[in-house]
Amino acid sequence: MCGIAGIFHCGTIKPVDPARVERMSNALAHRGPDGSGVWTAPGVGLGHRRLSIIDLEGSPQPMHSADQRAVIVFNGEIYNYRELRRELAGLGAQFRTDGDTEVILAAWQQWGVECLGRLHGMFAFALYDRHKRELFLARDRLGVKPLFMAPLSDGSMAFASELKGLLAHPLLRREADPLAVEDYLAWGYVPDHRSILKGVEKLPAGTYRLLRHDTPPAAPVRWWDVSFADRRKGRTADLEAELLHHLREAVTSRIVADVPLGAFLSGGVDSSSVVALMSEASRDPVRTCSIGFDVAALDETSYADQVAQLFATDHRARTVSSDQFGEIGTLAAMFDEPFADASALPTWRVCQLARETVTVALSGDGADEALAGYRRHVFHAHEEQARLLLPRTFREGVLGRIGSVYPKADWAPRPLRLKTTLLSLAGSGEEGYANALSVTPTDLRRSLYAPGFRREIGDYRAEDRLVALMAGAPARSSLDRAQYADLKFWLPGDILTKVDRTSMAVGLEAREPLLDHRLVEFAAGLPEGLRVRGLQGKHLLKKAMRRYLPAHILYRPKQGFVTPIAQWLRGPLAAEARAISTSAALARTGWFDAARMSAVAEAHISGRSDHSRLLWQMLMLDRSLRHLGVAS
Incomplete structure (x- = not known):
């Protein structure tokens, strides 16, 4: 795993300063502590930081093809590079290294x-x-590896694995995009179609871009998409066997490395499945690690311990507590852009724990998106059935009115928290899912904005992008459209960003076998009943893994990597919550109503409402603005 950076002049050819490229790549040193390199030619410069995983002594970058025609800087892993190498050698390609980078060069030339x-x-x-x-x-x-780009005032296009690589370029503007703030408050992260800084772009997942010296920058071209439009046929037993085959192939292809390798283990279905299949394929005990919390109700380490004992892994665990809040500034700097998925803190900690003994760790990320494992998938599927049964006039006229006056009741038992469900049923499936996925509802966001900021963003609403994505999805059902949105929007923007930044921050390569594209494509064609059945998601995966895992691991209620932020912000971090409304960094922007923010904090601290996710968002936004030094 590595960090890449570079400069390319579009529409003209100008010299590229090697020192400038070096500064950009050195800003990514954490991604590649094992080596570095810079190459420049008229109009182009490429920089690289290397984390050695395969062919440890060879494969330096930037790398030239055997005929010197092409030069590459590469971040990632190609799991089928050996098969491709044999095919390309048969077609006449010559290789000087034993790694995957040179295979990409030869594949491009062929x-x-x-x-x-x-x-x-x-x-x-x-x-x-x-x-x-x-x-x-x-x-x-699927966007496992990131790439940021920015056109600059001298006619060049700068690019880097992380925003901090672009920040090292003196011509990059540091002006905040107000629409990105609206997106951030809606989702808890800045999605891939936008950046916190005006002018900065992210190359979308599954796309490429060709830039030439003699023409203006071309738009990205999509080269891959996932389709839910067709259904696989066959007996359930046969589909189960095919799923297990894909799972095994995905795991075994990702345990190839010339460095120590292990796995994250939460005790949930996904990571436990990965560990089970790693244990099956490995002669030595798998090295596993997990993170717990100082709030017992949210601590799942006992389940991880059970799975570790079941497969006799070399297991290690640690606890995350509220006294680690002091490192929030470090966390914000990892992401550059504001990022408020509170599980980033324990994810960073488990990466640190893993890095003590391994350089590569497999995770269970991706199965929820591909196989409908989130609770929201189950609820959405049942809500869609209700929408089909209930007349639209009744849903809009009766349920909508009741939902608008029904109390939010965060304190009440879950069955009595009907407000969200009623309002969701009153609208379309796409609107309902967008609301379920958003962190801070539209009305609450708007109530926080200062009048001038509301005028600045106009009628832009963050949810509209997701609604449009679902409406245009290659899909047959509302569940299909929800999963498509997760794979295209939520997964690269939140989950994969979280894992990439926290793992790379400690020089650890994280691999996601459950996001093998062949597995994802297979899962997208499964009948709905093999994804969601009753109140359970990932139905076929759980059937397939029954031969490995006990029922109490497979079928226990899904909890996820939940961080006890709500409790911390009412207890040891209450002072931090109160200080948000007077934060100098936020106050300078003029974006928010300080009195309204103070009221939100007090309502949470008193227990009248649960605003923990919003308060955490504001804390992370404050620290990110300090880190970036942006102008509003």
Whole structure:
């Protein structure tokens, strides 16, 4: 795993200062502590930081092709590189290294942009073809690896694995995008179609971009998408066997490394499945690690311990507590953009724990999105059934009115918290799912904004992008559309961003076998009943894993990597919650109503409402603004 950076002049050719490229790549040193390199030519410069995983002594980057025609900097892993290498050698390619980077170069020279469909793995790379005088930027199918870009005032396009690489360039503007703030408050992260800084772009997952010296920058081109439009046929037993085959293939392909390797283990279905299949394929005990919390109701380490004992893993665990809040500034700096998924803190801690003994760790991320494992998928499927049964006039006229006056009742038992469900049933499935996925509802966001900021964002509403994505999805049902939105919107923006930044911050490579694209494509074609059945998601996965895992692991209520932020913000962190409304960084923006923010904090601290996610969002926004030094 690595960090890449570079500069390319579009529409002209100007010299590129190697020192500038070096500064950009050195800002990514945490991603690649094992080596570095810079290459420049008229109009182009490429920088690289290396974390050695395969071919430890060889494969330095930037790497040139055997004929010197092409140069590449690459972040990621190609899991089928050995098979591709044999095929390309049969077609006449010559290789000087034993790694996967040179295989990408040869694949480009043999197949051009079509090489992307042959690469199985996670990647973001920049490849310069010296004959064509063009730069080929590409990102993997699901967006496991990131790539930021920014057109600059001198006519160049700068790019880097993280925003901090662009921040090292003196021509980058540090002006906040108000629409990104609206997106951030809605979702808890800045999604891939936007950046916290005006002018900065993210190459979307599953796209590539070709840049030439003699033309303006071309738009990204989509080279992969997932379709839910067709249903797989066959007996359930056969589909179960096929799923298990994909799972095994995905895990075994990702345990190839020339460095120590292990796995994250939460005790949930997904990570436990990965550990089970790793244990099956490995002669030695799998090294596993887990993180617990100082709030007993949210601590799942006992389940992780059970799975570790079941497969005789070499297991280690630690506890995260509220006294680690002092490192929130470090956490904010990892992400550059504001990022408020509170599970980032324990994810960072488990990465630190893993890095003490391994350089590569497999995770269970991706199964919830691919196989409908979130509670919101189950609720959404049942809500859609209700929408089909109830007349639209009744839903809008009766349920909508009741929902608008029904109390929010965060303090009440879950069955009595009907407000969200009633309002969701009153609208479309797409609107309902967007509301279920959002962190801070539209009305609450608008109530926090200062009048001038409301005028600045106008009628822009963050949820509209997700609603449009679902409406245009290649899908047959509302559940399909919800999962499509998760894979295209939520997964790269939240889950994969979290894992990439926290793992790379400690020089750890995280691999996601449950996001193998063949597994994802197979899962997208499963009948709905094999994804959601009753009140359970991931039905077929749980059936397939019954031979490995006990029922109390497979079928216990899903909890997820929940951080006890609500309790902390009412207890040891209450003072931090109260201080948000007077934060200098937030106050300077003029975006928010300080009195309203103070009221929100007091309502949470008193227990009248649960505003923990919103308060955490504001804390992370405050620290990010300090880190970025942006102008509003």
